[in-house]
Amino acid sequence: MPSATRPQGPFTPLDFQLVLLRRMADHNPDLVADARTELGVSIADMREANKRWQAMLHSPRSRAAASRYRSILGTPESTISRTIGDLKCEAMQWPVSLWADLRFEVLVAPNGAAWNEWLVRAPGAEGPHLRTLDDLTPWSCTVDEAAHAFTPARPLEGSAPTRWGLAFTAPDAEGRARKVVAEFTWGLLQRTATGSD
Secondary structure (H helix, E strand, O other), X not given: OOOOOOOOOOOOHHHHHHHHHHHHOOOOHHHHHHHHXXXXXXXXXXXXXXXXXXXXXXXXXXXXXXXXXXXXXXXXXXXXXXXXXXXXXXXXXXXXXXXEEXXXXXXXXXXXXXXXXXXXXXXXXXXXXXXXXXXXXXXXXEHHHHHHHOOOOEEEEOOOOOEEEEEXXXXXXXXOEEEEEEEEEOXXXXXXXXXXX
């Protein structure tokens, strides 16, 4: 049933941000609640947006990912050809109002299939200074930023679609090396678990 506070109409960029938040609510409900307040929407709005998103993904008439994002988010802010190993793709990026210094990026193969869909740092935006475990706070960095700051980082299979993991070693506040498993949703850091190296 549609939310009582927002009539159901076309799926909008706001609805898409609610989809991003819905997945993040599992790990950081307080941050998500603050973001919902900033957007002026209810938890029911967020659930309804996610329900509609899932219906779109699983519809027999579902569009290809690139087409779906264009219809919801409009023309990409930028489209860049990229080569990853031997594979050529296009990286399409859109702004997201909740995170002004991030962009939602979709990597699209020549056949139109989406290889990856996640949040990345906006071109020219200053990234976080990641030196110790204390710098790894929720929503502070992207997968790529953590992987570059704490090399070598090993990718881990995520616990659900739109989730990624990284395993690496990082110093704590006293300089002791710690084994870290970092979990990301839609490319944004959600939480870390640590152990002794």
